[in-house]
Amino acid sequence: MRDGSKYLVEAAGKKLLVDCGLFQGTDDLKERNWNPLPVDLNTISYAVLTHAHLDHTGWLPVLVRDGFRKPIFANPATIELAELLLKDSGHLQEEETADAIKHKWSKHPHPRRSIHRTTSIRCCGC
Secondary structure, X not given: OEEOOOEEEEEOOEEEEEOOOOEEOOHHHHHHHHOOOOOOHHHOOEEEOOOOOHHHHXXXXXXXXXXXXXXXXXXXXXXXXXXXXXXXXXXXXXXXXXXXXXXXXXXXXXXXXXXXXXXXXXXXOO
């Protein structure tokens, strides 16, 4: 099991999102990845990534897809690794969805597309 790490820290009138991870493991856990954050994205001042593991970065494409445009801070190694991991994760999600549709093994009548697409991943080491 991976925990989908996301912590909101409030101090000095700012909100900091620490990590933005995917839930991994059982179907019940993975289902949580489809839930929106329980806070308005516009109220978050910035995000910080502690490291590149998907349970700490894997939900970033969803955060950005849903409109987050504030700074995301991480060290250079985390940025480099996160870009690789997120592209690979998106690719695996796309393959799994295509296989579920082709072989009709999903419990859902219309399997959801992946949380993000590989073409949506672009990290900026600014």
